[in-house]
Amino acid sequence: MTAPQEVRAAVDAAYRDEWGQVVATLIGMTGDWDLAEDCAQDAFAAALTTWPRDGVPARPGAWLTTTARNRAIDRLRRDTAATAKLRQLALLPRDPLEPTTEAIPDDRLRLIFTCCHPALPFPARVALTLRTLAGLSTAEIAKAFLTAESTMAQRLVRAKRKIVEAGIPYRVPPAEMLPHRLSAVLAVLYLIFNEGYDDEDGSRGLAAEGIYLARVLVRLLPDEPEARGLLALMLLLEARRAHRTDDGVLVPLEDQDRSRWDRALIAAGTETLETALAMRRSGPYQVQAAIAACHATAADAAATDWPQIAMLYRELARLAPSPVVDLNRAVAIAMADGIGAGLALVDELAESGRLDGYYLLPATRADLLRRNGQVREAAAAYEAALKLAPTAAERRYLTARLRGL
Template sequence: MKATGPATAIAVAGELDRVMRSDRGRLLAVLASSLRDLSLAEEALQEAAVSALTHWGRSGLPKSPQGWLLQVARRKAIDRLRKASRDNRKAETLALLAAEEAAPEPDAIPDERLRLIFACCHPALDMKSRVALTLRSVCGLTTREIAGAFLDAEPTMGQRLSRAKAKIAAAGIPFAVPDAELWPARLDAVLTTAYLIFTTGYVAGPDEPRDLCLEGEFLVRLIDRLRPEDAEIEGALAMMLLTAARRAARIGADGASLPPAEQDRSLWDSERIEEGRAILARAVAKRQPGPFQIKAAIADCQMAEPAPDWPQIAALYGALLRHEPTPVVRLNWAVALAEAGEATRGLEIVEELGDALSGYQPWHAARAALLAMNGDATGAASAYDEAIEAAATPAEELFLRRRRDALLRPAG
């Protein structure tokens, strides 16, 4: 963009909004990598944005709005560091910033977002803080939007974000891509965070102001672009695409949720399915199996023609258990076994998980379904009542009520 003469306030505000929406994460990542302080980076960038409203209106839009914001943010950070109490770490940061600030205004901004993602998703932070901080810093959601997604009050979420940023600074968590020996474990934390963002959006209603399902997909596409040819990243992206392809069909016309076997396949997104399957095939060809590739394969088998391939799904959950030997994976394995024809064995496994999962709503729903498969209508109806009581959404509650009512309906 060429520099121009004085610009109208509307034009300046529009351009600033566009730049901050598209490049805020990239600018923040560059600043945070130098400052090693996410809060300071955010404050400096925000001050630069405020300055832009005045400066661009008076002098015209700069050749590179992103480069202008980065340089001014560095100057704002230098001013803050000079006013703060001095210590060796701040002195080192100040020297580095001064050298960067003295360099010519950059036309191109390096993409350091992978560093920012790994800092936000560090295992030292609890999962909810990782998700919130990633949404704020990398995806650019506002505190109010994040609070709404978690059904939290905005001040509560603001405090969580502040504590997470303070912990990163106090613990010296690096804004860096991990070394080779730490990469697999840290990558799993990053992909798990992205997956939780995706699933939060997937189960949310259509009226949410920001689509977290798409934010999770955006995040994994970004990671894939910054770190190409990694089989597990490809697996995570394939899983999201294949799952999201069914999104338009997951709620029936009456408002009840529908499992894949009962969905209207004409509503599935064929382009997403095609892309997801191609990415999954590319990942599997690398012969580096991992849990996200297995989950993607499960999502693919749920869309097999003419119905879900339950024997293959059960086998895949058995393989997933070797990577993630958790009660939840074991529960899904039990359901798949039952659907594949081993209803008695599936119910036995579900009952064994009672101590671990009695507070987990899907356990009650699965137990109800498997009791029904085994002919215990009375026990199944009681289990459905418990699942209905704890249902997370009206759509899920309606689905479960229908299953329960069908059990209690007189034959014929």
């Protein structure tokens, strides 16, 4: 007999590590997403009753996959229309974790690219990725994105129906399509991370889910530098996330106590970035990670290498042009070459109208005006930013700056 607490810990660890693999394998076998999820849940429930008696198996993932597979066969046997699927299952090896001759044998990779297929609406890609790969419940996903559970359930149902009706293939894209499709996958994972990064109290847990999924992707595609670049970026940002606010007030990067940043995460992020850069195929996530590394490895704000950061933003603007990148580059230039140079670029952006409604435009302008001693203009810009700020922490910060003038 195995102690109940040991079994619960083993099942929890297996759920975290194996859920995506079990579901992906069953989808590959049956083509039925709902059946795969139901049978995976049955397998984990069976583990809670069987493992206390028989002990935790040496290979929990294999045990869970085999149990789920047998449940799927039983379910299909009751369905007379499922004869073809049963014949297909009979041809598969009994142990789904046996080595295969395929170039990429892991079904999770097929599942990632299916969940993030461009034919699906972007919110559906995010929800489906969290449900099938991370194992979050519909209620947990709805809570994380501040959406009604019924709305999220409908989104998941529509996404699965779209996969069937549109004939979205359950496969890794061919080599010529991989770069484009990989960028779609990375965008989904980065959105998941950012939703958690901007969560003021960290209760939604999405930053951790984003990092977990990025680690899975790196293991599955070890020769893709942009996957490593995204993971490095997440790790370096996560290292300082806990200190972005103080008593509910946003703490700007230059005022954060860098001695409190997570050095283990910084080391892991830096090592991951170095491995990606050694592949000599630059991409926007690698560049963003390099910018984050410049901040993470500086002893304090005064030691930050702003000329290097400005150069990196210039490269990022070349690889992934956007007005937000231009705004960040303007800040780097202001710190490297003088406030006036940065202000001129920010004013050009404001006149272009490309960032209308984006609160960081007036907030950035206000900060540069304050540094330049233009108090009246800074106050007007802070007031404009306050009207647009999306979170309470940011509004508290802007209010404090305004009062400080």
